[in-house]
């Protein structure tokens with residue numbers, strides 16, 4: 169069974185004015201579709217075919233750039249769409265809020281750390297909030313389409329929140345103003361979804 173582009177649970181214009189419809193449409197229907205197709209092509213006829221994307225990334229041979237780039241791209245964007253929502257955003261609470269305060273002191277300090285990771289990732293990449301076994305959380309960033317599931321990648325653990333800081337994610341609306349895009353992302357984070365992922369991963 170080949171990987172399929174996941175459907176969005178909201179319309180392309182649902183995240184406006186924070187993330188514009190044209191960017192969402194191109195990002196989902198062109199970029200994410202491209203990673204999906206290229207991943208399927210890269211694993212066709214190999215031992216990876218039929219495995220879950222998590223399994224493929226956790227056991228990735230990092231020198232396999234086709235699977236690294238496109239498997240990462242497939243997984244990262246699938247997470248990205250899920251952790252945003254225009255309506256059902258919830259608010260940071262419960263065990264995840266406790267874990268964030270334990271690691272960063274306060275929610276504002278966490279936001280500053282995450283924003284800094286996103287703003288200072290040189291070139292294309294992602295900022296992450298990860299969970300380690302036992303529940304400790306950590307912010308990090310990765311270049312290109314790498315992510316914390318991959319062997320040897322910075323913070324490790326399970327990513328539960330990810331922000332795409334490739335220019336294709338924001339350039340139409342924000343041009344070079346990546347920090348404004350990062351601020352906007354915080355207005356559409358679906359904390360209910362992030363908390364659900366925290367509970368599963370910890």
Ligand code: MN3
Nearest residue numbers: 199332334337
């Ligand atoms: Mn992208």
